Amino acid sequence: MVETEAAAPTRRDRKKQQTRAALMAAALRLVDERGLDHVTVEDISEAADVSPRTFFNYFATKDDALLGGPLPHGPSMHDRLLAVPSGVALVPALLEAISADIAEIQDQRDFWLLRLRVIKDNPSLVSMLVARGECAEAETIVAVAARTGLPADDLFPQLAATLTGAAFRTAMMRWATAGDGRDLLDLVREAFAVLAEGLARSAPPAPTHDATPAPTHEKVLR
Amino acid sequence: MVETEAAAPTRRDRKKQQTRAALMAAALRLVDERGLDHVTVEDISEAADVSPRTFFNYFATKDDALLGGPLPHGPSMHDRLLAVPSGVALVPALLEAISADIAEIQDQRDFWLLRLRVIKDNPSLVSMLVARGECAEAETIVAVAARTGLPADDLFPQLAATLTGAAFRTAMMRWATAGDGRDLLDLVREAFAVLAEGLARSAPPAPTHDATPAPTHEKVLR
DNA sequence: GTAAAAGTTTGCAGCGGCTGCAAGTACGGC
DNA sequence: GCCGTACTTGCAGCCGCTGCAAACTTTTAC
Structure with a gap:
């Protein structure tokens, strides 16, 4: 309406x-x-x-009626990513490229919370969500290849695209699921920080026998 | 019995x-x-x-007839991951946990190449592949949480699981697609290295206008 | 060896998703 | 008011998929 x-x-x-x-x-x-x-x-x-x-x-x-609205990553991931100044590092650039989508989701908070709950409760929809993201990922591959100077069929651009998509999706689901009122943008930033820095540097240092839930080392971005 | x-x-x-x-x-x-x-x-x-x-x-x-064979990640990701000595860092542990699947895929090389070609040519199947991986991911989340001492509903274990799945899938598709005869294990290792070290350290240093396609080796992470 | 038990295959009837086609109906321009 | 266009609708029909019950086959028990 x-x-x-x-x-x-x-x-x-x-x-x-x-x-x-x-x-x-x-x-x-x-x-x-x-x-x-x-x-x-x-x-x-x-x-x-x-x-x-x-x-x-x-x-x-x-299923399309459930996911088919104007989807994030809609218009052209490729253009948006290349629009970011080339001085910006890859991950921040990716974040910048999807920031519009994040804002839109936050704008229609209730709608998206409902949608994501429905998706979570009906697992067959999760895969459709992935499928939606994939057309965007194809564009991301090309754009990342362009930014990095790597060939598009190299492993790295493909990895960057799929990992970005997975990180974004994870942050969204976490946002929709958790009771805490954390900002979506905040969660995405945290996820992207892990993306950029790697799992090795983002995990607590392997508590061999330590039972204490080590403080999340994510202060890096809070 | x-x-x-x-x-x-x-x-x-x-x-x-x-x-x-x-x-x-x-x-x-x-x-x-x-x-x-x-x-x-x-x-x-x-x-x-x-x-x-x-x-x-x-x-x-x-679709099940196309993907439904004994799937990688089959028995119990959770147990396999926790079976790795706790001294091992997270990403190598994850790699170890899926190494059996990789070996099995390499064993049935032709079968999997056909299967993956079919998947690639019929995009709706890709999402089903993801869906398959998700039950494994649920176990991975729990296991990662246990290894790191983080709560299972923390962002990090969820990220680790989905990113691992995405990296593995990407390596597989790349393996099946590329003409070069690269080892699957090799590609997975490269993908996991990126996972561990992060996109920031794995990408070539943002060649502003550099046209030389930098060498792809994972050694980039010095 | 035979009969009962247990497991598999198949046909049938039927629902629901989805599509092409051919009306019918509302809208917008003139 | 009239016409062309665009949207809606019903209809017929294919296909995916399921429950049921009647064959049929293998295994088990006597």
Whole structure:
């Protein structure tokens, strides 16, 4: 319902947007209540007051209605990453490139918390989330290759892209799951710090027999 | 009483194993030839000479026949990781824990190359590969938490698990894709070195405009 | 050796996801 | 008001997948 942008959308466009939002909302609500397997496309479309056939005019898949909104990493990861001044190191540049997405998620906090809860409760959706990220990862590979001067089929750019995606996803899930009210941006920063510095330097120094939960060595970024 | 499969499997078990293998082989071959969407369960079961209904006695899903074999990370990631002496640092321990899987993959080289090619050519399968890895990741989280003394709901163990999975997957895909005959173990080692040392130390030092593709060796982390 | 038990395969009926096609209906421009 | 365009809808149909019950096969027990 919320129209952030409205240059000059005709009434038709408004209705479309409305229908789309209604379908997504209905899908999220119903699946949250009953679980993915106990909600049919018919249920969703009925709740949104359109025909089942119309559902598939908006989403290719039932799952799409749950993840299919304007996704983070949407427009062009490639361009955004290359837009960061080349003096900036790789990881900060990656962080910068996704910062817009993070902000958007924080903006629609409740919506995303619901969405992520639904994803967490229905594991088959997690893989779809990954799949979504992958098109962005393909662009990231190219951009990282360009920034580093490595060939795109080298292991490093591919690693950088997949690891970045995994770190971002982990931070998001952690954000959505934990009770503490930690900032998403904060969590992403922490995750990216580990990415940059490596697991070896980010873990507590292997407490051989020590039972004390060593202080998280992450002061590096707090 | 448990293992020693080849020792005393009844005739029935042998036939089952045979059927299972036939179905997997048929599925891989047909999908490799025609693409996932142009192969039906009926095609597969016909090629394996069983009824379509029987297919679903063996695999829950069409995709399962493509990924569903004995998967790496199979038995218990948790136990394997904790079996590594606690003196060993985290990343080498993780590497050690999956080394058996790597060896097995190398053993069945051709089979896995086919499987990974099929996965690469049918993107929807990639996400399923991730999903498979996730049950292993859950165990990894617990084990890493135990090793580091951190609580299991801390960001770090979760990051370590997902990043490890991502790094392993990336190395596998790279192994299957590249023409060079690089060892899988070698690639995984390189990927894990990046994991341990971090992207910041593993990337070439941000060549502002340098065109020379710096050597890729993991020795970069001096 | 035979009969019961246990396990497997198969056909059948049916739901639900998803698609192409061919109306029907609302909208926007004129 | 009229027309072209865009969106909606119903319909027919394929395919993935499941439960059920009737064969059929192997194993076990007597």
